[in-house]
Amino acid sequence: MSRRLRLLFSALAMAALLWLLFAAAERALALAQRFLALPTWLQWTLGGILLIFAAAGLSLLWWLLRPRRKRRPLPVPDRGSLEQRIGQLRERGADTGTLTAELGELDRRRASARVYVVLFGEISTGKSSLIRALAPHAQVASDARGGTTRDVGHYDGRLADGRTLVLADVPGSREAGGEAHETLAREEALRAHAVIYLCAGDLNRSQGDELHWLADFGKPLLLVLNKADQWTSVEREQLLTRLRQQSRGIASAVLAISAGGSERYQRQLADGSTESVERQRKPAIEPLLQALDRLTAPGAEGLENLRENAVLAGLHQRTGTLEARTRAEEAERIVRKYARRAIVGALAAVAPGSDLVIQGVLATGLTRALAELYGVKVSDVQIEDFVQQARLTLRTGTSIVLAVAGNALKAFPGLGTLGGGVLHAFAYALIFDSMGRALAASLAERHTLDQDDASARLKELLTDAGGTRLRQLATLTMDAMRERSSTD
Template sequence: MRGWLSRKTTQDPGTEPGAGDVHLALARESLKELLQDTRVPAPVRAQLARDYDEVRDMLEKLEHGHVHIAAFGRVGVGKSSLLNALLGENRFSTSPLHGETRQAGRAAWAREDAGGVFLIDTPGIDEIGGEEREQAAREAAERADLLLFVVEGDMTAVELEALRTLSDQGRPLLLVMNKADRYTQAELDQLRLRLMERTAGVLSHRNLICASADPRGGGAPQVEELITRLWTILEKEGRTLAAMNASLFAGHLSEAIGYRIIEVKRHVAQRVVRTYCIAKGVAVAFNPVPVADLAAAALVDGSMVVHLSRVYGLPLTRREAGTLVRVVVTQMAALMGTVWAVHLLSSALKMGTGGMSVMLTAGAQGAVAYYSTYVVGQAAERYFAMGKSWGEAGPRAVVAEILESVDRQSILRQARDDLSQRLGGEGS
């Protein structure tokens, strides 16, 4: 690598790579693995196309040894002026119009040994009616390796909240008190103490810097303290910063991929569950013999669980699926005895009348069967989504939560609609 890294990264042949080199290598491998992972379904890749483009950009950034420094803060605090002062030229707009910076802008720091360092200007975090600009600023900050949070005095509640949010991201953060020339030395000392108190536990005192990007009266910019601190960080931690940011981004994308994959699987799983709900409802409604009802129910539920296990890539045998169904049904019976009593009563009516009551009870019993399979399917889907686990609370808590969240009457109405369509078709 060249530029700002050259003085600190030159190694004698045969020496072990430094920590920064190791971090960079690991980060590059993480990004390459994300791009080359063939297990990610095509629909998920399509949904996350923009994120994958950013991974490619991040990988190119690492390959070229680039480091991005982004300025963040409210409208009017002098972010653009501060970056221009660092650059030594007016590259970023400093219009007095409120919220002139509409998108994140970038410029190379053409300072000696600054090859590969880019300064990024962002929209203000408090732009009225500018949610898109605020989002652009946040995204730029998330992609940067080092952040400058610019203020012009004591921090507002909005600024303090934003500072804490950025600090939680784990990136190096400098608080720059711009327009310092507007204060007397006594006022400046008092303001420093105030800012230190308010950022205690969030910001290191050495990362609180005073600057005057555009002094009153047309004097030269006073940014040497900021430049010194930036170069100290870059020379000491530059490679690690770039690697850390890439790793953070890779981690966020991995989470997003995992979430989208789960969503895709969940969508497929819900279609599977409904298909089996209808199949079980029809099987029970058409069979007047109670024992056969139970056999059909067990067969349908077991087949559904096997199907769901394959959707989630966690295949079960039919015996294992049967065990899972029994666990769920046992918890259902304990938690909602009334529904199961209705089911058993309907079966008893069938047996006592030799099947003559089928016309009266088949629809109701089919709907109850539909509902029971729906609950079994939801519980099984939750079990597979958690990696074949019920979690710390166990199956009873999972089933109880599902029963609590499900609108029973709505599901039963859906069951009657689905079954009436199917039964009507069978009868025609």
């Protein structure tokens, strides 16, 4: 387009804009005159409505355009309290070796005063090629953990200013090996001072979740688009724009590189045939080196607090998971113990009504033991109310319990023909197993004695005719009968 045409179009656009401004001003003045001609009470009413709409519009505009707050890292526990929890778990027989080793690794890396950077991302994003580009000699670092964790490799790298760092190569997410490899990668990411998150295109949902997970632990992070040479400059800028939007408040920088590596292509020969050729692509990682230099400028000492917080926060979660699993195992043992006592009590109940006394005593003991296990303080009144509510639930569901018990016993040749005493004992086992499981699940989730929730769970378990649980209860009943027979 010639210069004269550009000037002409610019003049026409300016004239159109001025016309619109004059038309808007004229319309606004006309509306103002009509507004002033209205009665005073109507002016105040309309004015108030307009102010409300204006405030709502400004609020919506601020909500859309306001700068996003940085994600707050997860709360960090005190190390002393964390070690105390681990010690309590060890005393209860839990395997705390990995938790203790994690604390030892935390201290070892702090003492080494070296900067650790982990390469994180999905498979096929070019992590191995980037390792070779950042550490051309690829010598295993002297303090590598590769000897103990074969799926995590450590390599000595060097920045442009001569500073060294340790590069951690971890398994890619969505890799064969599944959850175990993903756990290794995430644990190593928490141990590192900084993270290079590598992608080869737009982020999918799982990658977005990983970024937010890393942000929750406050990890300094670079989002790196690899294989940038496969897009045009326009496509590359569009991708980078989307990645910046997806990682706003998370990534310190978003950049594009080409890690190099090998590629295969078909070459036409002079005789018309083709051959497969492999060649090495030259890496172009200068933007990453510069960003990495800025990110790690504080050094190991300056980044250590963030790294330690991430490790302790991760240990807090892992310890909580082990605590929950240990409590669940202990709850299982308590429930099994009281189910066995219920069987013995039912077999020994000969006087009319004595089984109801046994039922009440055992239910009270079961409730108290599980509440103590989960650290829930309950009064005698609460326990009595819960036992009474459980009795009402059982009274209305007696026929269902007996039907389930009778059907289960038929699966054991000879056991189902031993008489009503066995059926009664098995029904008690089913009742106390259901009550214990319902109460344990409710206490674990609600952290209080919620009678309605526990009763609802109890009803559901009483009607659950699952083969595995009933088979275990039948075996428990048979064992109790044999022991009683041997003592008679």
